[in-house]
Amino acid sequence: MFDNNCQVCATRVLIFQSQVSSMTNTDHGIEVTFTCWCGTEQTQVMGRAARRSAHAA
Numbered sequence: 123m124f125d126n127n128c129q130v131c132a133t134r135v136l137i138f139q140s141q142v143s144s145m146t147n148t149d150h151g152i153e154v155t156f157t158c159w160c161g162t163e164q165t166q167v168m169g170r171a172a173r174r175s176a177h178a179a
């Protein structure tokens with residue numbers, strides 16, 4: 123479970139594992155594809171590398 127700042131929902135929503143359609147390990151972290159509560163397919167990069175780059179930005 124993680125939170126997603128959805129632009130369609132215009133709020134921060136919780137995404138559960140059952141909504142995740144794929145997880146891909148990339149150089150910049152784990153790319154998670156999921157379907158939001160509003161039905162929009164979205165992608166979020168998670169993991170240590172993603173957090174590090176977000177902190178640096």
Ligand SMILES: [Zn+2]
Pocket residue numbers: 128129130131132135158159160161162
């Ligand atoms: Zn949404």
